[in-house]
Each structure stands twice: as structure tokens, then as C-alpha cells.
Amino acid sequence: MKKKRLSPLIVIVLSFLGIIVVGVFLFKLPFSVQSGKFISWVDALFLSTSAVCVTGLSTIPDLAATLSVFGKVVLGLLIQIGGTGIVTIAIYVLVILGIKIGVTERYVLKEALNQHSISGMVRLVRSIIFTTLIIEFFGMIINFIVFIQDYSFLSALGISAFHSISSFNNAGFDILGNSSLQIYSSNWLLNINTMVQIVVGGIGFIVIQDVIKKKNWKSLSLYSKIVLKTTLFLIISGTILIKVLEYDSVTWLQAIFQSITTRTAGFSTIDLNLFSYTTIAIIMIFMFIGASPNSTGGGIKTTTFYVIFRSTISFLLGKPTIINNRRIEDDNRSKAFTLVLLAMSSIFVTFVIVSTIEMHNPRTDMSFIKVLFETISAFGTVGLSLGVTPYLYPASKVILSLLMFLGRLGPITIFGILNKNWGHPNVSSVSYATEKILVG
Numbered sequence: 001m002k003k004k005r006l007s008p009l010i011v012i013v014l015s016f017l018g019i020i021v022v023g024v025f026l027f028k029l030p031f032s033v034q035s036g037k038f039i040s041w042v043d044a045l046f047l048s049t050s051a052v053c054v055t056g057l058s059t060i061p062d063l064a065a066t067l068s069v070f071g072k073v074v075l076g077l078l079i080q081i082g083g084t085g086i087v088t089i090a091i092y093v094l095v096i097l098g099i100k101i102g103v104t105e106r107y108v109l110k111e112a113l114n115q116h117s118i119s120g121m122v123r124l125v126r127s128i129i130f131t132t133l134i135i136e137f138f139g140m141i142i143n144f145i146v147f148i149q150d151y152s153f154l155s156a157l158g159i160s161a162f163h164s165i166s167s168f169n170n171a172g173f174d175i176l177g178n179s180s181l182q183i184y185s186s187n188w189l190l191n192i193n194t195m196v197q198i199v200v201g202g203i204g205f206i207v208i209q210d211v212i213k214k215k216n217w218k219s220l221s222l223y224s225k226i227v228l229k230t231t232l233f234l235i236i237s238g239t240i241l242i243k244v245l246e247y248d249s250v251t252w253l254q255a256i257f258q259s260i261t262t263r264t265a266g267f268s269t270i271d272l273n274l275f276s277y278t279t280i281a282i283i284m285i286f287m288f289i290g291a292s293p294n295s296t297g298g299g300i301k302t303t304t305f306y307v308i309f310r311s312t313i314s315f316l317l318g319k320p321t322i323i324n325n326r327r328i329e330d331d332n333r334s335k336a337f338t339l340v341l342l343a344m345s346s347i348f349v350t351f352v353i354v355s356t357i358e359m360h361n362p363r364t365d366m367s368f369i370k371v372l373f374e375t376i377s378a379f380g381t382v383g384l385s386l387g388v389t390p391y392l393y394p395a396s397k398v399i400l401s402l403l404m405f406l407g408r409l410g411p412i413t414i415f416g417i418l419n420k421n422w423g424h425p426n427v428s429s430v431s432y433a434t435e436k437i438l439v440g
Contacts, residue, residue: 012108024048026048027074046400047060054169056382072175083296109121143161144156147159171296181268191253227302234302240255257269321333342412357395
């Protein structure tokens with residue numbers, strides 16, 4: 001009998017689910033929390049999912065006061081595994097052990113890293129792991145210079161390492177208390193180091209490697225140019241909008257930090273509840289866009305946003321979508337619009353369900369804007385919150401956990417499991433007559 005193979009998409013989904021389950025049981029261990037503290041099964045599930053999906057949302061208000069040293073180490077490892085990718089790490093371990101990587105493993109890795117070919121997969125994995133460790137190490141050293149002024153040597157070292165991992169993987173978790181980085185809002189060194197790590201982690205490993213190898217703007221691939229241009233545009237526009245809308249309420253440092261962290265990292269140097277509804281709306285749009293493909297961030301991705309924007313402009317002008325003298329394929333544009341539709345549908349359905357469940361929640365204000373904000377933050381794996389997550393009912397926590405999972409892997413990956421012809425496009429020799437339908 002012919003051996004049936006699992007779809008690479010199923011392997012990727014199951015690998016993430018497996019790590020989440022392991023994380024749940026580790027958080028439930030008695031020595032994962034400090035004496036007198038307790039984590040319910042639902043909170044353990046939410047925390048594990050948020051860590052593996054590098055989101056940063058937490059139903060536990062103060063992780064520093066709740067988790068033990070072991071629990072914090074587990075949280076950091078889950079963030080690292082989730083950000084780098086379990087498939088990538090597993091392949092790297094096999095390479096270290098000298099085990100031959102077959103075609104099947106390379107194909108799974110190709111799907112996990114969203115590549116077009118299985119060629120050079122092992123070399124790419126080595127590069128990803130090496131780059132990650134180098135950036136996080138130097139980030140930890142700079143963090144240590146800041147935290148050693150307020151903590152003991154070992155505590156400062158642990159916090160520095162955790163913060164570096166959380167920053168580069170765009171997770172947004174911190175173990176400083178329940179106010180994120182607000183006490184360090186004026187510390188230029190920590191702010192700049194955190195922003196650099198977020199941006200580098202958010203542009204993706206492929207772009208990082210392209211920049212390191214080419215070292216010249218003209219030599220960069222079209223993909224890298226689009227990612228870098230869109231990222232820079234979003235950072236600058238976000239900074240100006242936040243500063244203008246909030247006037248004297250934020251400094252320029254806080255504005256640029258919030259602009260960078262908003263798209264997927266989840267750190268905050270200012271209480272978001274102090275922002276106007278207009279600013280909150282802008283932040284939600286940026287959270288929805290997110291980071292770039294092959295990165296540690298979420299959202300619909302910068303390239304998707306760019307392709308849709310350029311396609312819309314080209315359609316209105318009656319021209320083909322041309323970028324840098326290259327015509328964007330119809331498949332790319334269809335995928336971009338499909339992704340946005342699936343993303344918006346997932347957010348809407350989740351928002352309606354959670355709003356219905358939390359309609360009469362007496363523990364906090366579950367207004368329309370707050371529930372929508374948490375929902376978009378979960379999908380974009382951002383982690384920013386208006387403070388309502390710890391007060392959600394268990395059912396809402398489970399639903400948001402599912403949305404975080406969907407947002408991390410991507411709607412197309414999840415729904416793509418339904419496609420039985422993975423890797424084998426269904427090409428038909430039959431041609432059908434075309435028909436124009438009235439639209440709009």
C-alpha cells in the first residue's frame with residue numbers, strides 16, 4: 001500500500017500545537033509559580049499560546065510576581081521556539097546530530113519559511129539560528145547596562161536576556177511588573193536597543209540575510225526593497241500621527257517607540273488608556289498590518305499591505321501593477337486580497353462572539369473599542385492591551401487563544417489544510433468561457 005504523507009501545513013500546525021500543550025503542562029507545575037500563587041488551566045493555555053505565538057497578551061496582570069524563575073525560563077523558551085519556529089529549530093538539531101535531512105523535511109521547512117524552493121534550506125536554517133543568537137546576545141549586553149542599575153547582578157542578567165528574547169521575537173512580554181516599560185520611557189539606551197531589535201526581528205530573516213550579503217540598495221531583491229520601504233513608511237507615519245494626535249501627552253521618543261512596537265511587539269512606554277479614540281483607531285490599523293513575512297511578527301504583513309495598496313492604485317488608474325519594472329503576478333494579488341478577507345472575517349467573528357460573552361461582565365468596562373482592540377491585538381500577535389484581558393471570562397480566553405494561533409500561523413496556512421492538492425496544483429486541460437459580472 002502506498003504510504004500516505006501528511007501535508008506540510010498539517011505538520012507545521014501540529015508542531016505549534018504540540019509546543020503549546022507542553023507549555024500548558026509546564027506552567028501547571030507547582031514550581032513554575034511563586035509560593036502562594038496559582039495558574040488555572042485556562043490561564044496556562046492562554047499564556048502558553050500567547051508565548052508560542054509571540055503575542056504578549058496575558059491574563060495574568062503581573063507575570064514577575066506570579067511566575068517563579070523556572071516559570072520565567074519556560075516563558076522565555078516558548079517565546080524563542082515560537083519566534084524562530086519549531087520546524088526550523090528541529091531541523092537545526094537534526095543537522096547538529098549529523099542526521100541527513102531528506103526531501104520531505106526540506107519541503108516542510110520550505111512551507112514553514114514560505115520559500116519558493118527547497119534549495120539551500122539547511123544553509124538558511126543555520127543562518128537563521130546564528131543570526132538570532134548573535135542579535136539577542138548583543139541586545140542582552142546593552143539591556144544589562146540599563147538593568148544592572150536597578151537590580152542585582154543575577155536578576156539584571158536574567159531580565160536582560162528575557163527582554164532581549166522578547167524584543168527580537170516581537171513578543172512584548174516583560175517581567176518588570178504590570179506597567180510594561182513605562183518606568184523606562186525616558187531611557188534612551190533601552191528604548192533604542194528595544195526598537196532596533198523589534199525592527200530587525202520584524203523585517204524577517206530573508207531581508208536580514210539579503211542586506212548582509214548585498215550591502216547595497218540597488219543590489220537588493222525587490223522583496224527586500226518593498227519590506228524596507230514599507231517598514232520605514234509605517235514607522236515614520238505612525239510616529240507623526242501619534243505625536244500630532246496626542247500633542248504634549250507624549251514625547252517624540254515615546255511616539256516613535258509606540259509606532260514601532262504597535263505593529264507587532266506589544267511593549268508600551270505609556271498607558272494606552274490615556275490615548276484618544278482616534279489614536280487608538282490608528283494603532284488598531286497598524287496592528288492589523290503587522291510585521292513582514294518570514295519574521296517573528298504577525299498581522300497581514302507589510303508586503304500584503306503594499307501589494308494591495310499598489311494594486312488598488314493601479315486599478316483606479318487603469319494600469320497593470322508594476323513595481324520597480326516588475327509586474328506583480330495575479331496569484332500574488334489574489335493571495336493578498338484573500339488573506340485580508342480571511343483576516344477581517346476572523347477578527348469580526350471573534351469580536352462578535354467575545355462581545356456577546358462579555359456583554360454583562362461586571363469586573364471591568366468591556367466597551368466596544370476595548371473588545372475590538374484586544375481582538376485585533378490577538379490576531380496581529382501584538383500584545384498591546386487596554387487592560388481588559390485579565391478580566392475576560394474563560395470562554396473568551398479560549399477563543400482569543402484560537403485567534404492568536406490563527407494569527408501566528410496565518411489564515412491561509414490554517415485554511416490551506418483543506419487543500420488536498422498541497423504541492424500539486426490541480427491543472428486542468430479544460431478551458432472555460434469567460435463571463436463578466438457586474439461588480440460595484
